[in-house]
Amino acid sequence: MALVDFRLDTSGIAEVLKSAPFRDLMTATAVEVASRARSSLPAAVPVQVRPYTTDRQSASVVVLSRRAAGRQERVRTLQHAARATGLLVHEPSASQ
Template sequence: MALVDFELDTDGIAEVLKSPQMRDAMNGAAVRVAAATRSRVPKDERVAYRPYTTDRRAASVTVMSSEDRSEELYQAARSTGLEVTEEPPATE
């Protein structure tokens, strides 16, 4: 088998990660996770998403609650087709 010559184009990757298309994809995923989360938490708890940019486009989903809602967020993210690799903290 022949070896493949490969050069990582970090400038190109950065351009893709900061692109309007990536912004739209991140915002769309966050909106879907927020909607799925709303159906899993009490109606009086506010669920919000916030788009932002660091070295790439990103978005966060937050539940305003006095309770730990990690499990609901993980379930919501999984239900939208996102791969969740971190498990919520164990509850006592």
């Protein structure tokens, strides 16, 4: 069996993660999560998508109302919406 020479192109990966198409994908996915979250919340509860850039394109989904049955309920709503969108959701550890 021949050995395979594999080199990770970190600058290429960084370029992809900072690109406009990747930003559009992140934003579209966040919009889908927000839409799913809205469907399980009262109509008056605002859900906002916030695109941002760090070392990569990203987006967050935020339930803006504190009246949405408390923090734990908002987190559960967002986790369920993210899973329903096909995202992998990690539960926080006990120390977080």
